[in-house]
Amino acid sequence: MRVAIASGKGGTGKTFLAVNLALKAAETQTTLLMDLDVEEPNGGIFIQGDDAEIHKVTRAIPSWDPGACNLCGKCISWCKFNALIKLGEMILVMPPLCHSCYACSELCPMQALPMEQQSLGEIRHLKLGKLDFTESKLDVGLEQSSPLIERTLELADELFADKELQILDSPPGTACAMVSAVKTVDYVILISEPTPFGIFDLNLAVETVRQLGLPFSVVINRDGIGNNDIYDYLEKEGIPLLAKIPNQRKIAEMYSRGEIIYQQVPEVDEALEQILSKLRSLS
């Protein structure tokens, strides 16, 4: 079973929940944790080991062959992403803008834009007992995270399809990156906090998950800050509340040090137990 931990708002505790849930689950069952927040992955701060396996990920980008090009400029009019520009007698390729659609390369009458592999990022894989952990990191300066997310999910299908539980730490937001991660799962856990920001962004995430037709429930983190409006919201929308995690300064302190929390804070352990028993009832 594959589960996504997602949220509209950043900083609500996605990585905290994903890491602790995965480690607890891996006490009894084979578990895969994928950190798919490829722009700013942090799972590796909490899950460490020496013998990480690195998978380099590349993607295809056109490269200009000045010898073959007749400067007709058609490629520039074809490219919907403005990734090609003509500068004097030269065609410049702007890799961050390229979506690797191959149109310019394959339509070019002179075959002057052959595709070449360029680095996109890397996937680190670590094995610790029953837990397999992958962390995907996008090269700084690249714009699109979806291709790396998709490549990681392909790798998971190849190597880890047999894992009893697959937990996916999604990127924040509700744009293309979040959707490309979440659309492949069986169940979604949305995590939010009881503030107006939390409600507003949770609502966006709820609409997204509903549009994708996925079953989901909500975990409220930092219960006790802000106010109770979020619980009224859940009730009004008929959304199940899966667990609450209390606001405690000591949790923030442990998290800041990169520590695992559920073994130290009984309320967190209890919340994880509730979540895992829900997931077991589904699979």
Add this chain to the structure above:
Amino acid sequence: MKEIVIISGKGGTGKSSICAALAYVAKEEVVVADCDVDAADLHLILNPKNSEVQDFYSGVIAEIDPKKCIACGLCQQICRFDAIEPFKKAYRVIDMECEGCGYCYYICPEDAITLVEQNVGKFLVSDTRYGCTLVHAHLKIGADNSGKLVAKVKSEAKARANAEHKAYILADGSPGIGCPVIASLSGADYVILVTESSKSGLSDLKRVQELVSKFQIPSACIVNKADINPGVTSDIHKYLTKNKIHHMGDIPYAEDFHKAIAMGRCLIEENKERWLPIFTDYWQDIKEKI
């Protein structure tokens, strides 16, 4: 006119709260732009009124006319995004998967494919109770092109700032280092990095600063929740010195952040005595450094 962008790498570090408090002190000197179009929250504090709303179109997706389609399958073969599938003796586009590259449109021998402009969201120009104009936006769910919507918010903010003779644009950015962040950095004059005292905060700060340095924009940093982990805070300070990032100050972990948001207020409205001097100094500092 100078453009100040507030970003953080990591989400939830207090970016929007800090942006709102700066807007409170900067008041009539600024136009505020909420560039976090994916999860725009600033309006929950600034409480915009009299909004002018406009739809925003960007990018295209392909559409296949089943009457013209001869089911040759060429479009499906060349599509790198698996966005085309057979359907009732013809082919159809899976909207969610289509990148809008247009390759199928160019290659279709029967001209059965059209490219349809996408409404990816809306942007708004509003009045706020602080007296500054707010330009903000809402991206549609799952939409691509958030970078273009950010660029639109910024260009609109610029036009307003010019028309209103404002010296500064204050932009609240989004988490991460991808397309919306890159779009919010392009053309910026000064970057304020808001980080938090945690290993995750520091790790994300380093990646976002690596991006900022590619743009060669001077940056400054505020360390939020600085007393949560004094060791990491001191590592952050060392990192700032080493990378010549101006250290604006540390803010201790404060319940006021949540309390203020819960009341739809900025920090200064929540506790004027405590926060007004701090943010007045920050704003002065920003203006001197730019």
